[in-house]
Structure formats: structure tokens, C-alpha cells
Amino acid sequence: MKSYDVIILAGGLATRLRPLSYSRPKPLLPILDKEIIDWIMESITKLPLNRIFISIRYMGDLIREHMEGAWSNFKDKLIFVTENKPLGDAGPISLINEKYELSDTFLVVYGDILSDVNAESLINFHEKMNGVATITLTRVDDVSRYGVAQLDETGRIINFIEKPKQYVGSNLINAGFYVFTKEVVKLIPKNPENQIKLAVDIIPRLLRMGEVYGYIHNGLWFDIGTPEDYMKANFSVLTSRCRDGNSNCINADLPSTVTMQPPVYLGPNVTIGNNTEIGPNVIIHKNSKIGNTVKIVNSLIFDGSLLCDGVYVSGSIVGSNTYIGKWARIEDGSVIGDGVYIKDSVFVAKNTKIGPYREIMEPIYREGEVIL
Template structure:
């Protein structure tokens, strides 16, 4: 029986300010947390036993998922008392008797429609010590790059190559491991799967790659997080989605694909989309223009606001005639006063009130 170990304990510093108030795995993709999507994928593979490796803001994950009964899986928690890296929880799980046989390991920051059952069956057919799920990307320099032979065996694995990468096939952050891999994980923490474990496995056994051709994105930085939402939107709702409880005013223009969640109110004359996600209980005033953006749950946006290609955290308030340029990220419960201008790529930390223009591009407002 295969068990799924999902790694959710990281600090996710590159996603701040969003991750100052919640772990990365709880950031929403469309209308539900990323971890919900991952658990649903595990369940579709007929896997009932899930271990969540947790540390940073672990109470938020535990309070949402509990014992897993709401999700029709059995969830146990592996609490990290200190940072273990992404390989350390594998060893810890075995030392505590949580895992004995073949197991899945899934990064908690990956959004994908990968069929996990197909991956497991491929692993069993090949008979190797490990199988890596792989994806094709346009910018492989940011990832672990893999070269395969004609049989699907991994010939080389280069973590974030500094020079021209030998392929555009990269580590997708989902693995099937046999239990003997544990003896190749360093006993000293922290340790990394890509730096310490995979290179060693390539020396001692057969490691295979399974190339996934569908949706795949990590959410390591804000632009990746937006991209994951765009992918989900285009795949699941190419013609857009408006929840039946949403109230859409007169003369509102929606350019699809766009996602309008539960109990959203959009004032007359506003224009939304494309590639825009409006989460539950957001209220948008009249004559607003929002495109390419994610507006999280409970945010209030007053009249005549313009927001482009940005992320607005939960329960924020955006005053009248505010203009938010591309690439801005607001943490949760930010207040922006009327007529304020926010320059491109600015970052505003949670609970901050902004009373004057932010003219410097990329400025961090503490």
C-alpha cells in the first residue's frame, strides 16, 4: 500500500508577504487552498494514508485538515522541531515507523494535474529505486534539469544549472521512492532531495523519469503563483466562471477567462479580466478595472480603482481612485487610502496602512 508524504513545512520566504500570515500550501488556487488540490489528486490515486510534514504555521494546516476525515483520507502529522530540509522528513518518517513500503513524496508548493496513479504504475513497471515526475518548462535554469535515455532512465540530474541547460525537462517535485532510499539520506539535518539524495541514488541504482505533459507550476515566487492560477483558470474554466451567489451589477464587462467566487459583489460599470480571480466575499465598487490579478477573500475595493497583474491579500481595503500597477503584492489586511498610487512590483506587508503614493518601483513597505 502506497503512502503519500506531502512536504508543507517550509518558510516560503520568496512568497512574502503572502506567507507571513499563512503557509504556502494554504494559498488559494482559484477557490481553494493548493493543499486541497494536492490531497484531491492523492485521493484520485486511491491513496488513503497521507502524512503532512509541517513546521511553519503548522497550527493553520492542522486546524483545517484535522484527521483528514472531511477529505476522505487518513491524515497524520510529522512535526519538524527544527528545519530538516526536504529530505529530512523522509528519514524522520521512517525512524518513527510511519512509512515502511513504497511511498510518494510531493512538494506542497506544486500545482499540477499529474495523474499520480499513472506515475505509480510507471514506477512499478520500470522497477527502479525511484521515479521522478518531470515537466517541460521554458526556463529550466531555475530548476533541477534532467536528461533521460531512450528507456526513460535518468542519465544526469543538474540542480539549477549555471550554464546552458542540457534539456528543458525539469524536476516536477513529485517522487515515487522505494524504502531503501532512506539509507542514502544523510543523518545530519538539514538535507535536500535534489542535492543529497538524487545524485546518490543515481550512483547506486536505477532512477527513472516520468514526463508529465499537462498542467504544472510551482508557486515559489509571486509571478509563479499568479501563473498557477492562470493555468487552473484556462484549463478548468476557459469560458470563465461566475458563482451563482455572486451579484454582478449593470453594465459590468467580464473578459474571460475570469473567476468570480461565492458571495462576490461587483458594482456597475466595472470591467474584470482576463486572467482574473476574485475570491469569496470580495466587494468591488463601481467603475473599477481589474485584470490579470488575484483578489483574495474578503477584500473591499472602493469605486474607480485600477489594478493590473497583481496580488491582493485577504481582507484588505482599497480606497477610491487607487491605482495599483503591475506586479504589486499586498499582504493580508492592508489598507490603502483614497487616490494612492502604487508603483510596479511594490510589496506591502500585512496590516500596513498606506496613506501616500509609493512611487519607487519594487519598494518594500514595512
Template sequence: MNKLNNMFVGENNSIIDALNKINENNTGTVIVIGENRKLLGTLTDGDIRRALINNVSLNSSIKNIYNKNCKYIYENYNEEDVQSILKMYIKAVPIVDKNKIVVDYVALKDFFNTEDTEENPVLIMAGGLGTRLRPLTDDIPKPMLKVGDKPIIQTIIEQFRRSGYKNIFISVNYKSDFIKNYFRDGSDFGVSINYIEEDKRMGTAGAIRLAEEYLNTSFFVINGDILTNINFQSLMKYHINHEFDMTIGSRNYDMQVPYGVLNTEELCITSLEEKPVYSFMVSGGIYVLNPQIIKYIPQNKYYDITQLINLLINKNRKIGNFPIQEYWMDIGKVEDYHKANEDIKKLF
């Protein structure tokens, strides 16, 4: 019971009270309870840190900063229930009875070996202006726009973490403080985050060159506006097993011509196709590269990844195609953003 009491605070307790409990229980979390230990929510050290960034006083009540929609499990839970929640890197999950009275909790640090990690770095491109999403991006960088209940880039980071990739680099430029203040060093999200500062816009490949010193093995590059449930481990294994220099995650794209298309031979029409559909393979904004490829990127110069791809093709380097069969959305336009917010409720 002493162990459980170290997890409890009331919603009228101060932030400093909650911090003292977090220091005692070593879970990074406290459980907020009401009368008779009824579950009200949870509060993490990350929640507190973000409140302090917003100039909330340590002596303030936690009432306005704790998570009232927290995850919880019932006391007859099974292992799959716990795994499905803790894999979201929720640090501690309350266990309740049928009346939502807290009877115990499960901590992430006790349930998983969270030290297991893949060595391959992940470089997320988050420095763009997001001009096609204005006015949504007038005051916030595109990767920080919420899809569902969290920023797009947070979903990307959590997906990589669940696949074992925790060595994260984020290339930032436009309104970068929003990203850096939210994620900090990544420890609240179960990863390690370092920031690649673009003093000027460098393009996708140019930002890779800035991160060269950290990229010593095959690494991912992904645009910070991609919503997908691709299997990242499968992509990396595909790249390595086929010994590609670079692998591009590709997506099938259908385009319908809204007219009848005439096929001609000199002055004569040989056939007519009514509104035909043409299919193309397009880049999905997800790549795996070998570090040896970085030398082809010019230093301190704006350089897009499309330029790099064409250069590698001309130099006969081995470039792989990895078709993305899973859900994929490039959130480049306002209508894409609204569609992604509909899709995430059903698919993620």
C-alpha cells in the same frame, strides 16, 4: 419529507441548531434555505469547526459562515453530473428545480463507496519558509496560499484522494498551526492526515527519514507548492512495473540564450546560432520511493532529496524517469503564483 426537513436550516438559525440537524441527518451537511425552500447555500461540519476555531459562538447565526456559492444539480440530472461534483468530496449536493427550489439531495456516502483506498502513503512537504514568495508568505506558510478558491495543498490532497490515495502525511515546520488547524485529521477532506513535525528544518529527504515508521510500502513524496494534473496512479504503476528503487517525475524545461552563440575551434569561428533554445529534463518535485531507500538518509540531519538522488546513483540503485506530459507548475516565485491563479480557472 422528514428526511429532507432534517437537511434544512435557515440562515438565521444558530450554529447549535445546524449541528443538531447534522447529527440527525448523518451527512455532515445542512442545506440553507430561504422562503419557499429556495436554495441559499450549504453548511458542513468542517465549516462549523473552522468557525469555532476562530472563536465564533455556538449561539451565533450561521449567516456569515455558510457557503453561499455551493454546488447544486437540477432535478433532471444524470449520473455524470453527480459524479463530477461528488468526486470533489462534497458531502451532500442539493437537487433543485428550475427556480432553485430544493426538491431533494444526493449524499456522498450513498453514492460512492468511499472506503476504497490505495495503500501507498503520500508525504507532502510543507515545512519550507517560502522566502521567494515574500511578502505573501510573511504571515502564512506557502502551501496555504490560495490558488483559485482553496489553498495549494488542499488541491494536492484532493487530487490524491480522487486517485484513491487517502493515507496522507504532511511534513510541517514554518507556521505549522495554519496547516494543522485547517486540515486537522483530514476527515473533512475524505482522507487521513498525520503530521510529521520538523523541530528544525530537515530538508526534503531529512523529513522522509522522520516519517520512516509510517512508510512500509512504495510511497509518494511531493512538494507542497506543486500545481499539476498528473495521473498519480499511472506514476505509481510505472514505478512498480519497472521495479525502480526511486522514480522522479520530470519536466521538460526550455532555456533560450538571448544572444547569438558562437561555436569556435581554436581561434576560428565555425558557426553562429542565433538565440538557440536548449532543452533539459528537470525534477518536477514529485517522487515515488521504495521504503528500502530510507536507510540511505542520515538521521537527525538536514538532507535534501538531490543529495539522496546523487547518492543512489553512485550506489547503482535503479532510478526511473517519469516524464510529466500534463500541466505542471512549481509555485516558487510571485509571478508563478499569479500565473497559477490564472491557469487553475482554465485547467482544473
């Protein structure tokens, strides 16, 4: 049986996601207690796999540790390749091929994209079309942030238009999930001085060669570039899986006085106090403790956090192992990093950003305050 190599590109800095990405790489951000890279693995591990290469750089040790624990049954297939400098999204392909000789057909996946792309269907489509490359495409409402693909009647990609300002007859954009043949590797410089980008340096050359096809994905897909994008992705998954108060989404015993408005997700070993109101659009990850008379709406609470009695959180992200004291109030749009301590009765104004491991002892009244 034919088997495939997979490259997961997981070396990015994720600067726009700060302060969340100060203490973790983007592929390890959780969605319903499951890291983004695990969503990717669930798709690709349905394939007959040869090797799984993970290209790492920023906080690569955390990615390695997570993968070797969560995916220990694939340990013999996992190969970590460390970029000694930023190589772009094409450079690691050349580096890996030079060291390990990639299979004749291989997949490349962005490690920071949340999707439910069916890798089996993608491979079957690629084999059927028999092209040199297949690029997964997905539809978006606003094309101005992306490269937009134009297809002919056979499904062949004939053009990419980078970040058009208006509609160009297509709303199909690059979804960051590729199938390549070895012909693609020949187009990538082995020791480039600068970063090599697939969209800029490789795909235009492939289009001139012809036989590049677009596989259209109609399911879940999110480019998680900012905290706002990340929340949107979380709430989309939450709505699709937990809208009816699905018991699989509530992994906790709740006091009778707790009020919940779905969709809500409560992870394993979450505890909720009396007279607390949760929802709508709330995700509380594993091992978090929520006190009495707390109200949480439209928010994400990462694992291991403690919200004391009387806390109010609206439209915000609270990082792992964060302590929020009694009667504190966190307003919309705030992002609080891991390991933060917020004193009792402290007010945090809208759109505040607090870096990890900070102590907040005084109220923050000015909207948009950044404390790193």
C-alpha cells in the same frame, strides 16, 4: 489491495513569496479558491492510501487547521509531523520512517508545487518499471533554474545536471513528485547535523545504484517561488478553465452594466457594483466586494477584500480582507498583503510591496517601494 503512504513536505518558509507568505504558508495560497495543498490532495486521494503524513514547521498550525477542516473525511489517515528544525526535503522522510515505519512503497510530494500529476498513472508506471525510485519529470523552456534529467532509451534516469547554463540535450526537470521504495530510506541519515537534500545527497547515490526511472508529466505544473510565478500559475489555470466565460467560473449575480472580458473567475458570494470592468485575467476569490465604476485587469483579489467605488487595480495581487478606499489606484507588479487598509484616493506605484496589516494613508510614488 496494496496501499501507499504519502508524505507531503509543507514546512518551508517561502521567503521569496513575501509579503504574501508573512501571514500564510505557501501550501495555503489559493488558486481559483482552492489552496495548493488541496490540488495535491485531489490527486493522491484517488490512490489506495494507508496514511498521509504532512511535514510541517512554518505556520504549521494553519496547515493543520485547514486540512482537518477541508479533508475531515480523511482525518483518520492524516498524521502531522512537526520539524523541530529545518531538515531539508530528505530529512523528514527519515524522521517519519523512524516514528511510524513507512510502507514498502511510498510517495513524497512537495507541498508548494501546483500540478495536476496523475498519481494513479505515476504509481502504475513505477510498478511496471520495478525500480527503486521513480521521479516525476516535466518539461520547461528555461532549464537554468532547475536540475535537468537525462534519460536512456528505457526511461531510466542516467544523470542530473544542476542548473545548466545552456541546453544539455534535455528539458526535463524534477517536478517534485516521487515514488520511493524502502531502499531509499536506508540512504538518509537518521539524525543529521545539517539539512539533507534529495537532489544533492540522495538522488546521486540512487543513480549510482541504478534503476531510477523518470515519469514524464505533460500537464499543468508550476514551481511557485515568487509572486510573479504565482500570478503566472493562476493565469495558466484561469485560461485553461475559464477562457470562454465558463459559467462554472462566475459564481456571482452581476448587474447588467458590468463589463467582463474573459478569462475571469468570480468566487462564491462575490458582489460587483454597477459600471465596473473586470478582465482579462482576473481572479476574485470568495466573499469579496467590488464597488461601482471599478476597473480590475490582470490581477488577483484574495477572499474577503473590499474595493470601494472608482478603484483601479492592474497587474497586482491584493491579499485577504484588504480594504482599498474610493478612487485608489494600484499599479502593475504590486503585491499587497492580508488585512491592509489603503485610504481613499491613494496612489500605489508599480512593483510596490506592502506587508500585512499596514495602513497606507499617503500616496506611494516611488516604484519598487517596500513597506513591511
